[in-house]
Amino acid sequence: MRQYFILLIFGIFLAASSCRTDFDTVASSGNLKFSKDTVYLDTIFKNIGSSTYQLKVYNRSKNDISIPIVQFKKGLSSKYRMTVDGMSGTNGKVFKDVTLLAKDSLYIFIETTADITDANSTDFLYTDEIQFDSGANLQEVALVTLIQDAVFLYPNQNPDGTKEKIKIDGKDVDGFYLNENDPVNGNELLFTKQKPYVIYGYAGVPENKTITFEAGACLHFHANSGLYVAKNASLQINGTASTTEKLENEVIFEGDRLEPLYSDIPGQWKSVIFEKGSANHIINHLTLKNAMTGLDFRNPTNSVTIKNTQIYNCVEYGILAQNSKIIGENIVINYAGLASLSCVYGGDYNFTHCTFNNNWPNPSHFAVNLSNRLTGATPETNPLTQATFNNCIIYGSNFNEFNLSKNTTSAFVYQLNNCLLKFGSTSNPDYQFKTDPTHYNNIILNENPKFYNVSQNKFNIDKTSAAFAKGNQAFIIPLDILGITRTSPPDLGAYQSQDFPK
Template sequence: MRQYFVLFIFGIILAFSSCRTDFDTVASSGDLKFSKDTVYLDTVFKNIGSSTYQLKVYNRSKNDISIPTIQLKKGLSSKYRMTVDGMSGNNGKIFKDVTLLAKDSLYIFIETTADITDANPTDFLYTDEIQFDSGANLQQVALVTLIQDAVFLYPKQNPDGTKEKIQIDGKAVDGFYLNENDPVNGNELLFTKQKPYVIYGFAGVPQSKTVTFEAGARVFFHANSGLYIDNKASLHINGTVSTTDKLENEVVFEGDRLESLYDDIPGQWNSVILSNGSTNHTINHLTLKNAIIGLNIKNQDNTTIQLKNTQIYNCVEYGILAQNARINGENIVINYAGLASLSCVYGGNYSFTHCTFNNSWSGSAQFAVNLSNNLAGQTPETNPLTQATFNNCIIYGSGTNEFNLNKNTSAAFVYQLNNCLLKFSSTTTNPDYQFKTDAVHYNNIILNGNPKFYNVSQNKFNIDNTSAAFAKGNQAYIIPQDILGVTRTSPPDLGAYQSAVFPK
């Protein structure tokens, strides 16, 4: 009997609630609370949509309320757009009679797409505000966005509606060749610091041409985009040392999402590809981050890449993938790569001095440095590694062993580490990893010493005088200045940074 009584009462409650089609509300009294008083939408390029930002609105009262109007101050002409608790209102600009229950909250999601001409000409800020109600009950939340002008480079659209394409490794990909006499952009083979550049698809450098990046140039790559240096073409990156944290003289390659959320997300764009037969490359003071492969060097010709004062971070696969390449590297820093920070495969000729190769990618299958004289699918599958020399370097990371040799005895495999700090924690009888007794390949190795980097998660690989790398370098290999332009002392520290006193 008791069961029937409970079911009867439940049925009455259900019937009553199902008959109610609205709530009794009172008008908003202007006492709404907000999760923030200003919504800062991070920097966006002109006419490129922003990420979506959130504002939470609270009703702290005991009454269900009705907000007569939620709208953008600039009304239908505003470059911002909103949804309010999933509703789109009038073009995302104006919302009428919005109900907010007692002790409850609602979400407002905000986006923007604006031109540089919409912004304030003195500070390039585009602003508006969300207004709640009007008159004596008016409440406001400010909206602020920095709009950045840029040069946009992208594949043209063909008459049939398809995009322009170029050939990379025998595959047609969305891309275009840079034009030194473009009717709109002028010389597209010269990148200056006057405006940032945004690239869609692969920007190709035509055969026998040279692309030059001046100090301070900023290049932002859209998803699946990159830079392709064709056969007999050259890449010249002419950055110089900067004096502030803004890297004002560095050349910077990164993804085109400027919001802080994307600062360190790997894989936002593809790669810089130095193709088979490309030639005469010089790279100085380049910061490259958040690619799939940072520098992808394929069967380079007999010239040697001069790669100096370069930082590469947060790559899905490799910081540098060199296939039968020739590289002279000085003051290079690489960190966070899903497979290897530096991978030299299918032979080649390499010299690295005062470099910091670290890999703190989360996982256990990656290396800081990988060397190989073979490559599956190539004909032949082996190629001589004629030299791989590391002088005054740090090879470290979060894994157990950060140095890997993949040697095929059918081709030459010549390598040597001199005065290096190396992480290799496993005990092995493999003759290739006898760091203390193999004087042909290893000299003055500091095995598993702690470099005490300043802040690995922020890619700050400075050291101080408590580091195991402090003053352990060989003067014979010294590069006079470190990656920041600081003069090295004698004996020099290992790695790309001369030691300094860290701030407290």
């Protein structure tokens, strides 16, 4: 009986100790350690919230400690906000008596939303510090954010609280038409390099109007946003060659998340849609990335000229062209979920010195897809009157990177001249690259072009490339995509070969 009594007392003691929620702590001695001494919250647009950044705080001592206060140096007026081990404190700014156990750590998550007027007027940096304790035990971690001013374009709000809409594909979508006499922004059909532009919803180019982008103009599209060029409207992109990797003279289309984490994430915005009947499009030195579909052509009235253009990281297509006429020179496309270039429902196409690559990680993508049909509930066909590729590279990570999908009831005319092509062996008569001179001349099959760095979308080549000096002089474009003079015989693809930096 006495043994049972002892066990009962021992059990009560264990239960009481396991339910204890208080700790014997000592005051912090100012010896905290941090995962970093400065937290850079990267670049944000004014009044647009940042991503969440992490700071880890360590207690290396053998004692449980209490930090009397954790706060921003600017106090409750700080434009930063934080949580400390899941606690929100006073407005996410001030935390008192924070417990940190011996040999343990806590997480602080930091965000900011600030205006350009909050930043330093000379460098546009907004800064603050997280303070741990005070007096002799004060420790600080710096916070730094670069704030960009921008022109914001977005749908108006209707009196009933709904957003302004425009019609695309017969559906009402959040959007608005650009106004050349806007009372706030002035001419919204002219985009300059003075400030970046941030677009919410679809920005529409009205019928019979032309949208113009000057060299250095930069557009950032919010999620589910895009550009819509209506019937009889035109688009003119007038970028020029840049001298640095900052692409200072390119016209840039990308998402509105500026943090490095988002620099190569596909699908951050929708597309640039060229409606049926739109006309007179000229695109020169455009860099477009991280869309659903980059350029979506829907039977423009006349030929589209695309030169010196790069398109990367699109969920569906880099360029999707339906019954369109495109003249393309020095185009580079990579990383598209379905096809880097897809010309469907017929049309007329001529591409010279282009690099169509696709390293999207699935087994069904193509670098180039050609078709004279349009899939759907009722499949339709339309003549492919020409699809010519001269001095091009068609390559990627799949077994086959070139696809023909034709209906024999309609014309299907195509020809590849002096191209490097990746394609596995087949008995299909459409893919007899060495014995079919009607469609294929001087094809280099399944040899490595040795791109400089595919993962970084750098498709430069050097003299060890299988594409080196394999072009036909008859098709030469004198300058490559960077404005470098091509040699004779020319290299294949969009880049003139150079020695890579060691």
